Amino acid sequence: TRSTRPQRLLRAVQKKAIKGDPQSVISTIDYFCRHSEWAMNVGDEKGAILDSVVCEVSPSTALELGTYCGYSTVRIARLLPPGTKLITLEFNPDYAAVARQIIEYSGLQDKICLVEGASGDLIPKMQELFGIKTFDFVFLDHWKDRYLPDIKLLEECQLLRKGSILLADNVICPGTPDYLEYVRNSPLYESKYFKSHLEYTKVEDGLEKSVFLG
Numbered sequence: 350t351r352s353t354r355p356q357r358l359l360r361a362v363q364k365k366a367i368k369g370d371p372q373s374v375i376s377t378i379d380y381f382c383r384h385s386e387w388a389m390n391v392g393d394e395k396g397a398i399l400d401s402v403v404c405e406v407s408p409s410t411a412l413e414l415g416t417y418c419g420y421s422t423v424r425i426a427r428l429l430p431p432g433t434k435l436i437t438l439e440f441n442p443d444y445a446a447v448a449r450q451i452i453e454y455s456g457l458q459d460k461i462c463l464v465e466g467a468s469g470d471l472i473p474k475m476q477e478l479f480g481i482k483t484f485d486f487v488f489l490d491h492w493k494d495r496y497l498p499d500i501k502l503l504e505e506c507q508l509l510r511k512g513s514i515l516l517a518d519n520v521i522c523p524g525t526p527d528y529l530e531y532v533r534n535s536p537l538y539e540s541k542y543f544k545s546h547l548e549y550t551k552v553e554d555g556l557e558k559s560v561f562l563g
């Protein structure tokens with residue numbers, strides 16, 4: 350049967366990127382998605398905003414919701430201080446299988462823990478699975494209708510602390526209106542919008558950065 354889009358993306362990485370070089374994995378994926386086949390990675394333009402927030406926060410504990418092929422996983426992990434772990438959750442086993450190989454190709458596997466399953470099931474298990482008390486940084490890039498229920502779950506599970514940073518992709522396209530309304534109006538958050546574009550296109554999209562005030 351025909352290969353899947355993630356498999357074709359992995360093949361491009363294995364063919365063109367330098368093994369053990371995260372930046373070359375990132376550049377190869379961006380080139381492939383811009384010139385061969387679009388894919389739902391956060392991309393280079395929003396990726397630069399993601400990089401600046403990760404560097405600013407310099408998190409000791411980080412969570413990514415929605416691994417897909419591992420592009421943003423590699424982007425985040427390459428900037429983490431030594432000894433820091435990025436936990437990334439992926440629901441789709443085919444995406445997870447490709448992500449594991451892209452992560453390994455980048456050489457960052459020791460900084461990343463990829464867990465398969467639904468965010469709603471896994472978030473309440475973070476303490477018992479990883480001994481995590483709270484997350485300094487959370488990147489939301491999974492099902493758009495799960496952003497709001499999942500931050501409420503993070504609050505209930507006391508996985509956020511004063512100053513925890515949430516960064517959400519796709520708040521305009523595909524859009525997460527209920528999430529935006531909540532973080533922009535709740536006294537629990539201070540929120541800021543970073544205008545950008547949907548990956549590899551001219552369509553408007555952006556990232557919403559929200560600080561948990563506790």
Ligand SMILES: Cc1cc(-c2n[nH]c(CCNC(=O)c3cc(-c4ccc(F)cc4)cc(O)c3O)n2)ccn1
Pocket residue numbers: 389390391414415416417438439440441444466467468469490491492493495518519522523547548
């Ligand atoms: C743990 C867990 C994980 C998941 C989960 N894992 N992986 C995902 C993928 C989610 N991402 C997207 O759907 C997405 C879509 C677009 C898009 C598509 C088509 C268009 F025309 C325009 C834009 C653009 C993007 O940047 C996106 O991120 N969900 C789900 C549940 N639980």
Ligand SMILES: [Mg+2]
Pocket residue numbers: 389390391490518519
């Ligand atoms: Mg996205």
